[in-house]
């Protein structure tokens with residue numbers, strides 16, 4: 001049985017609880033959660049993330065000028081922050097930035113930083129609303145000739161961000177942040193209500209299941225890049241959950257925290273596509289949310305209180321450094 005959770009205003013923990021309890025394809029291993037909580041200090045090390053919430057050195061891929069332009073830039077970053085992996089046996093999409101070959105999320109952030117440096121006003125709502133296919137292709141251009149996956153969906157998201165910003169927030173996401181009045185939960189709810197592409201909600205056996213991954217990470221990124229100041233200041237970040245992407249389940253499985261039914265494990269290890277909305281996909285994401293909640297409780301019990309978003313960041317950065325993990329699940333989706 002899963003423990004009770006006092007506060008869950010977004011309804012992510014409560015809506016995923018049933019999936020974890022009924023799931024038949026994915027399990028959590030409580031001994032391995034305990035073991036991971038005991039290894040945590042040695043794994044994460046004293047460094048961990050720098051005070052800014054951004055791991056040292058990653059700032060260079062993120063445009064930041066402290067103005068409302070940065071607030072719009074972060075919204076765009078997370079409107080496009082999904083699905084960077086190629087078709088089976090194809091090379092990954094990536095870009096060369098400042099002489100460094102980047103792929104995945106880092107390539108996305110760097111491409112959007114490169115765009116600003118090249119004079120493309122991607123922080124301007126009208127420019128986003130009217131962006132051409134050719135312009136977006138230039139923004140994500142790759143020397144390796146690979147096209148970023150789900151290009152058309154990304155163009156749709158760019159237009160949506162511009163249009164909704166102009167319709168609802170006078171072109172400035174900072175106005176939405178101001179309306180949230182310091183509440184991360186409120187801003188997540190605003191994002192999900194106003195921007196359809198952020199409405200990361202699934203259905204599992206006739207029930208609604210909420211993950212809100214890109215809405216939650218957008219708020220966490222605002223907090224990190226603004227170092228908790230002005231548009232990055234929130235009083236209830238402890239009420240956010242981890243962000244159910246494809247790297248966290250991969251690293252949790254690596255530590256034996258998540259276990260997959262042999263049939264599912266085989267499909268994932270052979271990089272077979274896992275349909276969006278399938279029971280297996282939803283069970284992987286729900287178990288990821290709950291495994292991190294149990295890890296958070298185990299860490300707190302050992303005198304290591306951490307927010308879910310801090311556990312998320314540490315696990316994700318760790319997942320970027322561990323070589324030769326078994327593949328992550330391949331669900332072609334705009335949600336993560």
Ligand SMILES: Nc1nc2c(c(CN[C@H]3C=C[C@H](O)[C@@H]3O)cn2[C@@H]2O[C@H](COP(=O)(O)O)[C@@H](O)[C@H]2O)c(=O)[nH]1
Nearest residue numbers: 054055081082083084104105106243245246247316336
């Ligand atoms: N759960 C969680 N998922 C995260 C992130 C990030 C980057 N954010 C941090 C980076 C710098 C700052 O510290 C930000 O906080 C990207 N992703 C997801 O990973 C996937 C990309 O993986 P790969 O293909 O290997 O690049 C994709 O689903 C993407 O949406 C996170 O932090 N947590």
